[in-house]
Amino acid sequence: MWLMSENIKGRVYDIQGYSVHDGPGIRTTVFLMGCPLTCLWCHSPESQNYDFQLSWFDMRCIGTVKCGLCINVCPNSALYEREPEKSLIDNSTITKINIDRSKCDNCLACTKVCPANALVPSGYDISLEDVFKRIIKDKKYYGKDGGVTISGGEPMEQFEFTYAIAKRCKESNLTVCVDTTGFAPGENYEKILPYVDLFLFDLKHMDPKRSRNFVGVDNELILENAKLIAKNGGKLQIRIPTIPKLNASMENMMKTADFCKDLGDAVTMIQLLPYHNMGTTKYLRIGLNYKLVNVDPPSDEEMQSYLDLMLSYDLPAQIH
Amino acid sequence: MYKFRSATDRIELMHQLVRDRVIPVDTERVAALTKSHKKNAKVPPIIKTALATYDICSEMTCRVEDFEIIVGNIGKEFLGSGMWPEWDASWLWQELEEMKLWELWDDGLYHRTDPSGVHMSMSREEINSFMSFRDFWKDNTVTSYMDSWAPEGFEEVAGLGILEMGSKMRTPIHTGHLVAGYEKIINTGYHTIRKQAQDWIDAHKGNLMGNDVDKHMFYKSAVIICDAAINMIKHYGQACFDKANLCKDECRKAELMKMGNGLMWISENPARNFWEACQATIMYQILLYQEARHPALAFGRFDQYTWPFLEADLKSGSITMDEAQEIVDAFFLKSNCFYRASNPKIAAYTGVGVTYHHTTIGGVNRDTGEDATNPVTYMILETVGRLKLHDPTISLRINKNTPDKLWDCAIETTRLVGGLPLFQNDEVIIPSLVKELEFELRDARDYGIIGCQEIVGCGNDYPAGNGLHGKAGLGSHGNVLMTALNNGVNPSNGKKGGLQTGYLYDMKTFDDVKSAYKTQFDYLHKWSVTIQNYVENLSTFYAPSAALSISIEGCMESGKDCTVGGAKYNSYGGTATGLATVSDSLAAIKYMVFDKKLCTAKELYDAVMANWNGYEVLQQQVLSLVPHYGNDDPYADELMAWVTDIYYENCCECYSKRSKYYKAGLYGAAQHVVQGSVTIATPDGRNTGQPLADATSPGQGRDKNGPISVFKSICCFDHGRYMDGLALNLRIHPSALSTEEAKISLRDMTKAYFENQGMEVQYNVVSSDTMRAAQKDPKSYKDLVVRIAGYSAYFNELPTTMQNDVISRTEMNSL
Ligand code: SF4
């Protein structure tokens, strides 16, 4: 087994306090960068890449007349003034910048001079010690159910770091959840299992081919890992992002239910997560286009029918 | 999950009338008052005031509407309002003379629809009648007495524009900020109180020695006021009988007869059942308003003092829970009808259409300390939730044993009605009342909340919270800081009058900066209290309150009016809002100039004086680099603790003739917006004219680490010291309450905050998107309620500056 260094660092794109939708109770969620999947509906596209990217927050830019610092430092001339426009804040005229993504090599020089945090790196590196400090300081608010959730991206991609956080938190009597796509080497799940109270485990599609189309990878490894965790006594909260036209069908839900049934007691809850398209602005920040433009959120009735299906299998399920 | 039910038809009807209210203003009270004052010109004020109240109560119109089960109006008509010229009605006289804001409508009435006030109407006859009283009141108002002479130095310091008082000693409204003794009134009755006063008078006939003369006048005023109440309530009883006689519907007829009989009974005697207890409370409230324009008469622990009646009624089978719920609905709708026409300038601070009948529910039993939740506790939340009533403010007292069911009901309410209820922590407040204000434990356990946020004893306390006459206390603390950094000149208006504490750019260390602020703050705060003391000293002579004194413990016992110290407990206080703007500014100076040396003091000074024009990059650096209060960062939080400490310590040095205690408070109605509008840019990156932070909340949009960090930051100072109350406004995105589990998490987080000695929190559950949509399409969001700071309001009725302020606060999201 590899040696774990104490001052190990990891790469995160956000740490969120008071998370109430990522596992039981009140949690702090650490979002790590890097993911092997490319789900079409991904809500945090900036976390897909492990490498830092340039993120752009249009509202924050104070304009080149008052500032303009970024343009001068860009070594690739990727930044340029756009046409003056009306400020949404006070109706004054403002000249903001545009990023020519074809020229930008994500050197991040501009983020170091932008005073307004309009240009920022998509994430940051942080030591285990600092992550732990951030987590533990809210301890009094976690209660008996709450704790830490390590999410992503795919946290198992930065396995050493994820393992270290889980171990450190478990040793401090916090409950630990790992929010995973299931797409990681099985042995890593076995290694981390003693320090994880609950895996928030995404099951996106039961059909291998469709899985490849929608999330970019085969589902075989994912399903194997779910079984592996169950076999080794781990607990699973199965999460099904329910996306019309993609995986929201009775057929897929039935197959999922069958699969969960086989996992037995390991499954503590099946959460049906109705698709929403609130992550679209995040794509623009990193210069990408959102691909699922023609999909609407599922209706309440549709969600209810999947819930009823799960319940008819005698599975613990809820719409979340 | 708690589910709200629908209300009865007549409640819905009344609700619509209240929701779309137009306040008919009449001169009935002014006419009776003026006549009485002329008749009794030379009678001492304590008797004169009581006689005037008697005359007003004897001559007032007593109406009963078809849909009413709780009756009584403060004006001539349903929803109507009288006027209170004895304090200051100059604004209305002026408006009616100029007639710019009043326009003639098709209904033949003049309407005032300007958003600075509630929609009011007046007939030409009423206007003419009102104008005819102008001359008499010109030099006879309480304000005119205050303005005639002021202590030396007042003019200079007032000229600074920092004292909330302004440049005049205006006292446009009565002190009346308290929980009156409703419990005593409904359980004792006016007959017994009157007898107690009359017995004293009889026993001392021809034998008045020493202070007896004062006592005699006090007891005489009590007798007159009881007679006033008895008279008025009997008139209402008669009005019910008259209505019954004309009524065709047998069922309603019987109801009206029952109401008439009940009123006749409670005009002199203690209430016998739940309805009588509620009706007696309303009748007493009307009596108080006929006496004076008390600004904030809170109902106190309504669930506690009415439950014994309901419990007995339920046992005897004389009422059903649904009937009781209808009475509670009617009670709170009725309380919404008592909007007192007032100076729009005050309305800007204190909320348009807000009646300040703050009601306290839940909490512990005063005798046992056990949780005291009862069915009425839920009924009140039911009323607020199902009618989406933004007023009155409801405070829910939380203790260790508050039932989960009540939490659930309260969180559902807060989801629907922005900011209500406020959550108050018994575990901090009760011991602090004992420690800070020497309350007896039983009285401390029986505390209530008034006004926006002020903590008081119920029916035994004359707290004069929130400054003495609603307008005392320090104004913008942002200006205090800026005056401290600008050698005693307020840079917002260029006026001199502060101490010469030097210029920021001459200060050599950060300690010099702190010491300049402290010196300036101490000086100006003492001045503000000096003026409060002065005003109290004078106004109590001209404005005693027999109507309050008959119910407040201590007054009848001591023979002393509550305004001059007759109550069992006496205190007063002021409030500070927006201290986070000061502490973030100090953090910015410390970080940018002294610790990191990213700019010089002169640059920062010039930047602020220029409202950051030409210094935008520096402004952005301040905003993005400097640690701000509200993020659980000790760098910023320690300064907030320091700023609140010096405020508290200064308050501890203040007292008046009546009160040993000057209480510190950390809240505001909406002063942070009004004060911000007259405050130059501040070193924290705020621009000229923008709102200050509100209450103890972090600066708008500066708390970036979620609600737990805010809770941890705010616990950087000792809440128990702020016995005038404290408010923390948090805005929660609805998605953070979208599941049952998430609601439980909100409860658990609040509990944890309270376990860590947090005293108060209020949640606005509304997204920025919804509020922006409401700005564009007000009609579709008619019932959207938000809490601005010290009061909740329909979003559409708030001025745009306040709407934007709520939008600018961090929206606590949860993915
Ligand atoms: S990241 Fe580097 S290349 Fe890209 S815009 Fe900024 S400075 Fe230019």
Ligand code: SF4
């Ligand atoms: S540095 Fe930042 S604020 Fe300045 S012009 Fe560039 S993007 Fe805008």
